[in-house]
Amino acid sequence: xxxxxxxxxxxxxxxxxxxxxxxxxxxxxxxxxxxxxxxxxxxxxxxxxxxxxxxxxxxxxxxxxxxxxxxxxxxxxxxxxxxxxxxxxxxxxxxxxxxxxxxxxxxxxxxxxxxxxxxxxxxxxxxxxxxxxxxxxxxxxxxxxxxxxxxxxxxxxxxxxxxxxxxxxxxxxxxxxxxxxxxxxxxxxxxxxxxxxxxxxxxxxxxxxxxxxxxxxxxxxxxxxxxxx
Amino acid sequence: xxxxxxxxxxxxxxxxxxxxxxxxxxxxxxxxxxxxxxxxxxxxxxxxxxxxxxxxxxxxxxxxxxxxxxxxxxxxxxxxxxxxxxxxxxxxxxxxxxxxxxxxxxxxxxxxxxxxxxxxxxxxxxxxxxxxxxxxxxxxxxxxxxxxxxxxxxxxxxxxxxxxxxxxxxxxxxxxxxxxxxxxxxxxxxxxxxxxxxxxxxxxxxxxxxxxxxxxxxxxxxxxxxxxxxxxxxxxxxxxxxxxxxxxxxxxxxxxxxx
Amino acid sequence: xxxxxxxxxxxxxxxxxxxxxxxxxxxxxxxxxxxxxxxxxxxxxxxxxxxxxxxxxxxxxxxxxxxxxxxxxxxxxxxxxxxxxxxxxxxxxxxxxxxxxxxxxxxxxxxxxxxxxxxxxxxxxxxxxxxxxxxxxxxxxxxxxxxxxxxxxxxxxxxxxxxxxxxxxxxxxxxxxxxxxxxxxxxxxxxxxxxxxxxxxxxxxxxxxxxxxxxxxxxxxxxxxxxxxxxxxxxxxxxxxxxxx
Numbered sequence: 001x002x003x004x005x006x007x008x009x010x011x012x013x014x015x016x017x018x019x020x021x022x023x024x025x026x027x028x029x030x031x032x033x034x035x036x037x038x039x040x041x042x043x044x045x046x047x048x049x050x051x052x053x054x055x056x057x058x059x060x061x062x063x064x065x066x067x068x069x070x071x072x073x074x075x076x077x078x079x080x081x082x083x084x085x086x087x088x089x090x091x092x093x094x095x096x097x098x099x100x101x102x103x104x105x106x107x108x109x110x111x112x113x114x115x116x117x118x119x120x121x122x123x124x125x126x127x128x129x130x131x132x133x134x135x136x137x138x139x140x141x142x143x144x145x146x147x148x149x150x151x152x153x154x155x156x157x158x159x160x161x162x163x164x165x166x167x168x169x170x171x172x173x174x175x176x177x178x179x180x181x182x183x184x185x186x187x188x189x190x191x192x193x194x195x196x197x198x199x200x201x202x203x204x205x206x207x208x209x210x211x212x213x214x215x216x217x218x219x220x221x222x223x224x225x226x227x228x229x
Numbered sequence: 230x231x232x233x234x235x236x237x238x239x240x241x242x243x244x245x246x247x248x249x250x251x252x253x254x255x256x257x258x259x260x261x262x263x264x265x266x267x268x269x270x271x272x273x274x275x276x277x278x279x280x281x282x283x284x285x286x287x288x289x290x291x292x293x294x295x296x297x298x299x300x301x302x303x304x305x306x307x308x309x310x311x312x313x314x315x316x317x318x319x320x321x322x323x324x325x326x327x328x329x330x331x332x333x334x335x336x337x338x339x340x341x342x343x344x345x346x347x348x349x350x351x352x353x354x355x356x357x358x359x360x361x362x363x364x365x366x367x368x369x370x371x372x373x374x375x376x377x378x379x380x381x382x383x384x385x386x387x388x389x390x391x392x393x394x395x396x397x398x399x400x401x402x403x404x405x406x407x408x409x410x411x412x413x414x415x416x417x418x419x420x421x422x423x424x425x426x427x428x429x430x431x432x433x434x435x436x437x438x439x440x441x442x443x444x445x446x447x448x449x450x451x452x453x454x455x456x457x458x459x460x461x462x463x464x465x466x467x468x469x470x471x472x473x474x475x476x477x478x479x480x481x482x483x484x485x486x487x488x
Numbered sequence: 489x490x491x492x493x494x495x496x497x498x499x500x501x502x503x504x505x506x507x508x509x510x511x512x513x514x515x516x517x518x519x520x521x522x523x524x525x526x527x528x529x530x531x532x533x534x535x536x537x538x539x540x541x542x543x544x545x546x547x548x549x550x551x552x553x554x555x556x557x558x559x560x561x562x563x564x565x566x567x568x569x570x571x572x573x574x575x576x577x578x579x580x581x582x583x584x585x586x587x588x589x590x591x592x593x594x595x596x597x598x599x600x601x602x603x604x605x606x607x608x609x610x611x612x613x614x615x616x617x618x619x620x621x622x623x624x625x626x627x628x629x630x631x632x633x634x635x636x637x638x639x640x641x642x643x644x645x646x647x648x649x650x651x652x653x654x655x656x657x658x659x660x661x662x663x664x665x666x667x668x669x670x671x672x673x674x675x676x677x678x679x680x681x682x683x684x685x686x687x688x689x690x691x692x693x694x695x696x697x698x699x700x701x702x703x704x705x706x707x708x709x710x711x712x713x714x715x716x717x718x719x720x721x722x723x724x725x726x727x728x729x730x731x732x733x
Binding site for chain 3: 203
C-alpha cells in the first residue's frame with residue numbers, strides 16, 4: 001500500500017469514527033444546533049422588531065451563530081478523544097500526524113456543514129431573507145466557511161483540549177484568527193443574496209479559498225506537535 | 230539501596246556484537262508541577278525478558294511506563310529502545326511498543342468491534358485483514374458475545390479486556406502493562422497470565438507494573454522495585470540498574486547570560 | 489554593558505527624532521500638526537510587525553531545534569510586539585480624532601487590523617501563562633505564534649477589501665502619506681523616527697530575552713532541586729530502614 005493511500009485510509013477511519021460517535025451521541029449534535037438557533041432568535045430580540053433591519057443584519061448574525069456553534073463543535077470533537085484516554089492512545093498509534101489532522105478536520109468540516117446547512121433555513125424563516133434563489137453561491141460559501149473553520153478549529157481544539165481554562169482559551173485564541181473568515185463569509189453571503197450587483201462575490205470566495213488552503217497546510221504541519229506531551 | 234554498578238552504555242549493539250538492550254534508560258526524571266514523580270531511573274533490560282515493576286503507590290511505576298511508551302517525555306535523562314533514541318525518534322518506537330494504560334483509550338459511543346477495528350486500522354492492518362484480526366482478538370479475550378454492544382455500557386473489567394485485545398492486534402517487540410490484573414475477575418486474571426506466558430514464549434520483552442507481586446513474579450525473569458521515584462532494588466536475571474547519574478541541566482540553562 | 493550603551497543610544501535617538509518631528513519638519517498642509525503623530529504611529533506599527541515576524545520565526549526554530557533559547561526570543565518578540573501594537577493603536581486613535589472627528593474609524597484598515605493583532609498576541613501571551621512545562625509551552629506557543637503570523641496578511645487583505653472593493657481612496661487617508669508624492673522631508677522624518685524606534689526595539693528585545701533566560705534558569709534550578717530532594721529523602725529512608733532491626 002502506498003504511503004498516500006495509507007494516509008487516506010487513516011484519515012477516513014478517523015473521520016468515520018468521529019461521525020459515528022457524533023451521530024450516535026445525538027444529544028450533543030442536536031443541542032449545538034439548538035444553541036445556534038437560539039442565538040439567532042435572541043439576536044432578533046436584541047435588534048428589535050424592525051424587520052428591515054433584521055433582514056439587513058441577517059448574514060452577519062447567521063455567521064456569528066455558525067461561529068459560536070462551531071466553537072462548541074470543534075471543542076466537542078476533541079473532548080470526545082480526551083475521555084478515557086483515547087487522545088493519548090491516538091497519539092501512540094504509529095500513524096502520520098498529518099493524516100490524523102486530516103481526519104479530525106474532515107469530521108469537523110462535516111459537522112460544521114451540518115450546522116450551517118440547518119441554520120440557513122432558520123435565518124430565512126426568522127429574518128425573512130430570501131435565501132432560496134441564490135442557493136448555489138450560498139452553498140459554496142458554507143462549504144468554504146466550514147472547511148476554513150474546521151481547519152483552524154481542529155488545530156486549536158487540539159491545542160487547548162488538555163489545558164486549564166480551555167473553555168475560555170479556545171474562543172479567545174480562535175476568534176481573532178477566524179475574523180477574516182467571518183468577514184469574507186458574511187460579505188459573500190450578502191453579495192449572493194443581493195444577486196452580486198457589484199461583482200465582488202468571486203473575490204470573497206477567493207479569499208475564503210486562500211484562507212482554507214493556508215490554514216489546512218498550517219494545521220497539518222503543526223498538529224503533530226500538539227498531540228505530543 | 231540503589232545498586233552502584235557504573236556502566237558505560239554503548240548505544241548501538243552490546244559489547245560483543247550482542248543485540249542492543251530492549252530498554253536502556255539513563256537517569257530518567259520527570260516532574261509534574263512541583264513534585265518529582267521520577268528522580269533518576271537508570272535501567273537496562275535485555276531483550277525477551279519479562280520484568281515485574283513493583284512498588285507502593287506514587288513510586289513512579291506509571292510515570293516510568295508512560296515515558297517508555299513515549300506518551301510523555303522525561304524532564305531529564307535519556308531513553309533508548311532497541312538501540313533507537315526514543316526521545317529523538319518516538320515515531321519509530323511507536324511501531325514497536327504496545328502499552329496498556331489505566332485508561333482503556335476506547336470510544337464510548339462505538340461498539341467493541343468498531344473500536345477494535347479502528348485500532349487495527351491505526352496499527353497498520355489493511356482493509357481486508359482489519360475485520361478478521363479485530364474479531365479474532367475480541368474472541369480471544371472473551372468479549373465475542375458483546376462485540377456489538379457499545380463500550381459505554383461496559384464495566385471496568387470488560388474495558389480492560391477490550392484494551393488487552395488491542396495489544397493482541399498490535400505487533401510489538403516491547404509490551405508495557407500498567408496494572409493488567411486490576412478490575413479483572415479470576416477468569417480475566419487467568420487471561421493476563423496466559424498472555425504473559427505467550428509473550429515470554431515468543432521472546433517479546435514485557436514490563437509489567439503491578440501490586441499483585443506473587444502473580445507477576447511467577448511470570449517474571451526479574452523484579453524491579455521502585456520507591457520514591459528511584460530504583461530501590463533489582464533481583465533476577467536480565468536487568469541491571471545503573472548508578473545515580475548527576476542530573477544534568479538541559480543545554481539552554483547551562484549557557485550563561487551575558488550582561 | 490553593551491546593552492546599556494544601546495539603551496542610552498536608543499534614548500538619545502528617540503529624543504532627537506521627537507524634536508525633529510515636532511519642531512523641525514514643517515506641518516502638513518491638509519492636516520496641520522495632527523499629521524506629526526504619523527511618525528511614531530507608523531514606526532511602531534512596523535516594529536510590531538517585525539516583532540511578530542521574529543516570534544513566528546523563533547517558534548519555527550524551536551520546533552526544529554528544541555532549544556529553549558529560541559522560545560525565549562519568541563516570547564520577547566510577542567511581548568515587545570504587543571507593546572508596540574498598543575502604542576500604534578493609541579497613536580492611531582489620537583490621530584483619528586482631529587482628522588476624522590472620531591477616535592475609532594472602522595474604515596481605516598490599519599486601525600482595525602492592528603486591533604485584531606493586539607487580540608491575537610494578547611491571546612498568545614495569556615496562553616503561555618496557562619502552560620507550565622517549559623517544552624510543552626514552547627512547542628504549543630510556537631504553533632500559536634505561527635498560525636497568528638500567517639493570519640496577519642489574510643486579515644490585512646480582508647480588511648482592505650472590506651472597506652469597499654470599488655471605493656476610491658479617501659482624502660487624508662493615512663496609508664497614502666508614504667506614496668512617492670509625499671514630500672521627501674516627511675519621508676526622511678519618518679525614517680529617522682523608525683531608526684530611533686528600532687534601537688528601542690533592539691534594546692527591549694535583548695533585555696526581555698535576558699529576563700526570560702534568567703526566569704528559566706531559576707525555574708530549572710527549582711526543578712533540579714526538587715529532584716535532588718526526592719533523592720535525599722530516598723537515601724534517608726533507605727538508611728533508616730537498614731538501621732532498623
